[in-house]
Amino acid sequence: xxxxxxxxxxxxxxxxxxxxxxxxxxxxxxxxxxxxxxxxxxxxxxxxxxxxxxxxxxxxxxxxxxxxxxxxxxxxxxxxxxxxxxxxxxxxxxxxxxxxxxxxx
Amino acid sequence: xxxxxxxxxxxxxxxxxxxxxxxxxxxxxxxxxxxxxxxxxxxxxxxxxxxxxxxxxxxxxxxxxxxxxxxxxxxxxxxxxxxxxxxxxxxxxxxxxxxxxxxxxxxxxxxxxxxxxxxxxxxxxxxxxxxxxxxxxxxxxxxxxxxxxxxxxxxxxxxxxxxxxxxxxxxxxxxxxxxxxxxxxxxxxxxxxxxxxxxxxxxxxxxxxxxxxxxxxxxxxxxxxxxxxxxxxxxxxxxxxxxxxxxxxxxxxxxxxxxxxxxxxxxxxxxxxxxxxxxxxxxxxxxxxxxxxxxxxxxxxxxxxxxxxxxxxxxxxxxxxxxxxxxxxxxxxxxxxxxxxxxxxxxxxxxxxxxxxxxxxxxxxxxxxxxxxxxxxxxxxxxxxxxxxxxxxxxxxxxxxxxxxxxxxxxxxxxxxxxxxxxxxxxxxxxxxxxxxxxxxxxxxxxxxxxxxxxxxxxxxxxxxxxxxxxxxxxxxxxxxxxxxxxxxxxxxxxxxxxxxxxxxxxxxxxxxxxx
Numbered sequence: 001x002x003x004x005x006x007x008x009x010x011x012x013x014x015x016x017x018x019x020x021x022x023x024x025x026x027x028x029x030x031x032x033x034x035x036x037x038x039x040x041x042x043x044x045x046x047x048x049x050x051x052x053x054x055x056x057x058x059x060x061x062x063x064x065x066x067x068x069x070x071x072x073x074x075x076x077x078x079x080x081x082x083x084x085x086x087x088x089x090x091x092x093x094x095x096x097x098x099x100x101x102x103x104x105x
Numbered sequence: 106x107x108x109x110x111x112x113x114x115x116x117x118x119x120x121x122x123x124x125x126x127x128x129x130x131x132x133x134x135x136x137x138x139x140x141x142x143x144x145x146x147x148x149x150x151x152x153x154x155x156x157x158x159x160x161x162x163x164x165x166x167x168x169x170x171x172x173x174x175x176x177x178x179x180x181x182x183x184x185x186x187x188x189x190x191x192x193x194x195x196x197x198x199x200x201x202x203x204x205x206x207x208x209x210x211x212x213x214x215x216x217x218x219x220x221x222x223x224x225x226x227x228x229x230x231x232x233x234x235x236x237x238x239x240x241x242x243x244x245x246x247x248x249x250x251x252x253x254x255x256x257x258x259x260x261x262x263x264x265x266x267x268x269x270x271x272x273x274x275x276x277x278x279x280x281x282x283x284x285x286x287x288x289x290x291x292x293x294x295x296x297x298x299x300x301x302x303x304x305x306x307x308x309x310x311x312x313x314x315x316x317x318x319x320x321x322x323x324x325x326x327x328x329x330x331x332x333x334x335x336x337x338x339x340x341x342x343x344x345x346x347x348x349x350x351x352x353x354x355x356x357x358x359x360x361x362x363x364x365x366x367x368x369x370x371x372x373x374x375x376x377x378x379x380x381x382x383x384x385x386x387x388x389x390x391x392x393x394x395x396x397x398x399x400x401x402x403x404x405x406x407x408x409x410x411x412x413x414x415x416x417x418x419x420x421x422x423x424x425x426x427x428x429x430x431x432x433x434x435x436x437x438x439x440x441x442x443x444x445x446x447x448x449x450x451x452x453x454x455x456x457x458x459x460x461x462x463x464x465x466x467x468x469x470x471x472x473x474x475x476x477x478x479x480x481x482x483x484x485x486x487x488x489x490x491x492x493x494x495x496x497x498x499x500x501x502x503x504x505x506x507x508x509x510x511x512x513x514x515x516x517x518x519x520x521x522x523x524x525x526x527x528x529x530x531x532x533x534x535x536x537x538x539x540x541x542x543x544x545x546x547x548x549x550x551x552x553x554x555x556x557x558x559x560x561x562x563x564x565x566x567x568x569x570x571x572x573x574x575x576x577x578x579x580x581x582x583x584x585x586x587x588x589x590x591x592x593x594x595x596x597x598x599x600x601x602x603x604x605x606x607x608x609x610x611x612x613x614x615x616x617x618x619x620x621x
Contacts, residue, residue, distance in 0.1 A: 075116070
């Protein structure tokens, strides 16, 4: 099947998604994705065994790829609920570990 | 299930691209123009003659600063370069926070009076600030860049037949088929460039977008982080003992010997004092990495105090990413290729936007009147894709046509830019349709094609003079503008004369007649 024929199919799928699901995914992607990216950046800064500046820079540069990956995941999941279910655990675990080790100072 | 995944990615690609497409188009186009920021700046200040690099302009600049700003705690001298860069100095009055700046005549060291203009800096800053308050502009552009990254990744996933589609072009097939092929070809053609430029763009401002690591490792002390990464040293303390500055020429020779070329910037701290320090920074034209390499000299004896420049892994990576984004290292040929890739990216965004409108127009042609969403997208498409190039050429025209001693002249050039853009937007709202597209592309084409003529009529550095003199900043800007004018003229001509356009026009007229 050509690409041109697939695009309307994607469009129909959106119609079938209903707007609350799309809104929920959008929030998960934009805010949840940023939270995950920021936590990963912080984790690298706090835990990477390198000089402070190197650890911070590594986390910063990787964070945008994490963000993009999170957005892709959120919109690829079969439902909005699954999207959140995949996103929240790493966010919570990272936040908890960082908080316990004092990395969120 | 794989089919479903690709459909999701297709949906994500369409929406992440469409929602920020107009801003991305503007960011891409002004960013592409910024590859020639120095040349555009030189073109917009025709009173400044192109200067040869060397030690003499720097010596003259120091003499001038010793006379006019002896008490400044620091001077910065930016010497002329081959790309039309001017001899510019910065100094700071004691106690003042901001630097004052002046352009000096490289032959005499005296300040030169040029017409007030932002030059190529206008496009450069618009590229990441959209002429808004820096904080707002940078966050909006950052958000759009992130959407772009998502759109590229989801676009690749959607686009299974990457190699086959690269060789597929079905012109004149209508209903968005040719637009889709063009969008795919442009996207795939320069895909590494698109990925590189989007990701490195985020990296240039990442300290603002993602400061959380600094919060954790430096307790939010951003300055300490910057000092660690760039090896910047704090301003030396003034000893309050007057002492003469060492001659600059031997220091410039030393820097040239080490780097194979003259420095790109000279900082003098506490000039005229016993504590004086002179720091030279390597030109960013000489290495891909944007991490500064510096030599620090004692300001009295001229001895080398320290040399920096060996960056650790992550810092070096960041430096290369930053350097790749700005492309200042690029030779003329590579700069040209960057420019073409930037144009391909701009066209990719444009064809994506037009493709969306064409598909929906096709669907609406069957079930009646176009909805508000479609009309909005079509108006924004016209105002952005055809309106912005017109306004950008109009900015260059305003530089030549506004009275030389107009108050706030630089600001008026910017106003002309926005006025032309607003008129294009007004036309897009009032008279949507192919005729307006042709009219705006035609206007942009004329402005571009006639730019060398305008330059001939208003300055004595026209192509007849600049080409024999090898004045490439001037001649290049004229020639590239004319070349882009030709391209835009071809687009306008296609819109008027080609069959699909006429068919669509007829279709629109029919639909209107049926509606009446």
